[in-house]
Ligand code: ADP
């Protein structure tokens with residue numbers, strides 16, 4: 320069966336499952352097979368409680384020696400059990416599972432897994448541990464079990480059933496890579512790799528599966544880029560803009576700062592593109608906080624002066640609004656006759672109708688928004704420029720809309736992902752790239768510190784001191800709600816915990832990606848206006864937010880995040896004149912190398928280069944590294960060796976067969992940066 324056959328054609332996938340899959344952008348069998356596990360559970364040999372480190376994950380084989388009964392606490396029920404591992408007692412606590420007393424009876428033995436905690440008096444306990452009957456556990460010891468991102472209505476077992484059916488359906492498919500290339504790069508077959516990623520027989524099998532799939536991701540990407548380059552030679556002519564007007568210099572004159580040398584150079588490049596005869600397709604790369612936004616504004620003003628409309632697309636509601644506010648203020652100061660409008664999913668009713676009308680009749684000169692900008696109902700009078708901010712954050716489908724509307728329109732893409740030059744050349748060849756490597760003057764480098772989570776108290780004390788100075792603070796947790804994974808700090812519970820330990824006058828708010836746009840905006844507005852002291856958030860905050868009064872960012876479970884993501888997160892602070900701080904809290908025995916790199920370096924490009932040199936083996940068993948989310952498995956830094964091989968292979972394959980067909984080939988227009 321073909322990989323692009325609809326998932327519906329699989330046995331057992333009914334309309335309900337189809338809908339649930341669609342919500343995760345799984346439409347075809349190929350999509351399903353590429354819905355990779357986010358991590359793997361390794362069923363380790365149980366250890367003794369006395370050898371386990373408090374605060375760490377442990378696996379204990381315990382016999383139940385006592386049941387403590389069920390208590391009610393508000394709406395919650397709490398049950399306690401006493402376990403014995405042959406030399407120590409461990410208490411087991413469960414919430415809202417009163418029925419467990421039927422299972423965990425005195426004298427029975429189970430294997431429990433969870434984070435070992437210790438009371439002040441040295442009593443060990445596990446909260447809400449995972450458990451399995453001892454005899455059953457002995458059958459899975461040493462195996463790897465994939466953990467999938469949550470799909471509503473589809474548990475792991477059901478998911479595995481679907482995946483097995485999908486693998487079965489495609490098992491006869493031929494590999495798209497020529498056999499001699501597979502051999503040359505020491506790869507396993509494509510189908511074998513898909514099986515290995517979902518049903519690994521052991522770690523070695525998983526490694527090999529990952530290598531092949533990562534290779535394929537890079538390979539199809541590079542084939543796409545190469546082919547696109549051939550096509551770009553034939554691309555349509557642009558409508559050159561006039562650049563001898565006065566609006567941009569007037570705009571610059573009323574800015575509260577002057578452009579840095581790098582910004583001025585990038586602006587020259589962008590202006591020359593817009594004045595030129597070939598269509599602009601430029602990437603503006605700049606570290607977090609390097610001041611990319613102002614260049615977007617300048618390009619948009621120039622476009623308006625030429626009588627055309629410009630669009631600025633941001634990946635989030637909050638960021639779009641922030642850009643709107645910034646631009647409106649600068650325009651007001653300069654007194655230029657330019658009218659910006661905002662169009663996002665949250666702009667509704669009359670406001671929306673008016674925005675749409677002004678875009679259609681041309682009275683709106685600049686349109687700022689989210690991907691709503693390129694939905695069908697939006698009709699441009701004369702679209703002359705498209706700028707996308709934080710391009711790497713957009714989903715594939717959101718980007719397609721943009722390229723359709725923005726056909727033959729100059730494009731400026733802004734990205735804060737520092738790509739080392741060596742990699743950029745492999746990936747994009749000689750494409751148009753402007754770079755901001757330095758931060759504007761007057762910024763103090765952020766002081767960074769990685770500490771073990773057992774030192775959390777110190778971090779809190781520090782945060783309190785900063786808040787007392789009038790500053791604000793971000794706290795980042797990886798997961799949203801309890802249950803995604805127990806040991807990961809989560810936003811909902813975390814906010815509660817913070818409230819309990821901090822003085823009552825500290826104002827705490829929380830933000831997650833799952834909130835409705837209006838709710839997110841309200842939270843962000845409260846934070847940027849200083850009504851909130853601490854904002855507890857998932858990584859949604861990573862994208863472009865600018866609150867100069869925030870001087871501390873505390874990142875929980877820092878070991879869960881990739882290097883570039885941590886760097887982006889850190890970039891939320893250090894945006895004002897005050898000294899800013901970043902505290903990485905990690906669990907586990909050793910400090911991950913990347914935290915050390917971050918402690919010692921503040922420049923994103925330096926970090927990327929260093930990482931490339933000092934890269935250790937990939938963090939295979941951690942949650943997927945999501946520094947550059949356009950690849951499902953591959954990480955440009957961690958997997959740069961494979962990238963090099965894939966690039967060499969793609970060139971070779973295209974040389975021998977210029978019409979080579981690659982089933983997952985991707986078109987890029989920088990959208991995958
Ligand atoms: P990013 O590149 O991360 O999008 P921003 O455009 O948000 O960065 O800029 C970060 C901050 O730096 C903003 O507060 C902006 O006003 C300020 N800024 C930008 N350019 C300069 C400059 N040349 N001098 C001083 N401050 C600047």
Ligand code: MG
Nearest residue numbers: 611612708863
């Ligand atoms: Mg930005």
